[in-house]
Amino acid sequence: GESVGLHLPTLSVQEGDNSIINCAYSNSASDYFIWYKQESGKGPQFIIDIRSNMDKRQGQRVTVLLNKTVKHLSLQIAATQPGDSAVYFCAENAARDDKIIFGKGTRLHILP
Amino acid sequence: ETGVTQSPTHLIKTRGQQVTLRCSSQSGHNTVSWYQQALGQGPQFIFQYYREEENGRGNFPPRFSGLQFPNYSSELNVNALELDDSALYLCASSSSGTGSSGELFFGEGSRLTVL
Numbered sequence: 618g619e620s621v622g623l624h625l626p627t628l629s630v631q632e633g634d635n636s637i638i639n640c641a642y643s644n645s646a647s648d649y650f651i652w653y654k655q656e657s658g659k660g661p662q663f664i665i666d667i668r669s670n671m672d673k674r675q676g677q678r679v680t681v682l683l684n685k686t687v688k689h690l691s692l693q694i695a696a697t698q699p700g701d702s703a704v705y706f707c708a709e710n711a712a713r714d715d716k717i718i719f720g721k722g723t724r725l726h727i728l729p
Numbered sequence: 730e731t732g733v734t735q736s737p738t739h740l741i742k743t744r745g746q747q748v749t750l751r752c753s754s755q756s757g758h759n760t761v762s763w764y765q766q767a768l769g770q771g772p773q774f775i776f777q778y779y780r781e782e783e784n785g786r787g788n789f790p791p792r793f794s795g796l797q798f799p800n801y802s803s804e805l806n807v808n809a810l811e812l813d814d815s816a817l818y819l820c821a822s823s824s825s826g827t828g829s830s831g832e833l834f835f836g837e838g839s840r841l842t843v844l
Contacts, residue, residue, distance in 0.1 A: 651832070660731070660819050660835030661772065706771050716762070716785050717821075717833055719771035 629726040636694040638723050640707030643688060647709040650683060651717065652692045656703045661719075664692070664705075694725075702727045731755060733822050735836035742810050743844050750805045750839045754822030760784070761803040762833060763795060764819040772819055778803055807841075815843045 630636045642650065648669055653661035667674045667681045667690075674681050680693040690707050704722040711718060732755035742748050754761050760779045764772035774787035778797035792808040801822070807814055817840050821833035 658837070660733075660821070660837050661833075662731075662835070663832045666832065708771075716774055716777055718774060719764075721771050722769075 626721070627724045627726065629728055630697050631728045632697060632699060634697055636692075636697045636701065636725060638692045638694075638705050638707075638725065640690040640692075640720055641688055642690060642707070642709055642720075644709060644711050644718075645685070645688065647711045649710040650681070650690050651708045651710065652679075652681060652690075653706045653708060653719070654701075654703045655706065655722070661706060666710075697725075697727055699727050699729075701725060731822075731834040731836065733820060733834050733836035735818075735820050735839050737839055738837070739840045739842075741842045741844060744810055744812060746810050746843075747806065747808045748810060748841060750807075750818050750820075750841070752803045752805070752820030752822075752836060754801045754803065754820075755834050758822035758824045758834070759801055760823045761797055761801065762821045762823070763803070763805045764821065765789070765814075766817040766819055766838070768816075775805070810843045812843050815841060817841075 649666050651666040652664040654664050655661045665676045665681050667683050672683050678695045682691045704724050706719045706722045708717045708719045734753045736751050762777040763775040766772045775789050776786040777784045781797045794806045797803045817838040819838045821835045823833050
């Protein structure tokens with residue numbers, strides 16, 4: 618069945634270092650994989666997505682990697698800043714119709 | 730700012746009562762999806778409305794129902810409230826029909842507490 622999960626619930630990173638948030642998925646039929654960021658008291662915010670026929674996509678300070686062989690997705694944040702503190706969700710769009718299935722989330726703590 | 734507004738922001742109800750939550754979608758978006766987010770969990774898909782019709786439903790009982798209006802705003806109704814319905818209810822708008830990737834624009838949610 619469809620499921621999106623995460624390896625670690627909490628990640629602490631020194632300010633200025635790179636962050637890597639990992640995610641496992643089980644639905645090989647998903648067309649897109651997406652990362653959302655949710656700050657306290659706010660709704661999730663789209664960060665970046667990657668289509669299933671790609672293995673890497675870069676945005677501003679973020680890179681998403683997709684390894685379909687092991688069904689693994691990761692989000693890399695370069696030069697982590699205090700404003701990156703949030704819960705990060707991986708998600709998948711399995712049906713190309715905006716029905717997004719979310720995982721449980723990883724909380725990112727930025728250490729001074 | 731996503732342009733998606735939800736009301737009310739917070740509300741308290743008792744078991745057995747009914748609640749209606751409202752959402753105004755971003756201008757130009759024809760699709761609204763509703764999610765339930767329990768504390769410490771990821772958002773769970775409730776259902777989606779596209780051009781006033783339900784277009785898919787998650788694993789939620791029939792007492793969760795919705796509407797979408799001609800201006801694409803939407804309501805989520807929950808009848809016979811249970812304690813486990815306490816959660817943050819998120820509305821997200823998007824523009825379907827373009828094979829879009831899944832970029833949803835979320836409101837800040839309605840926090841429902843059931844006592």
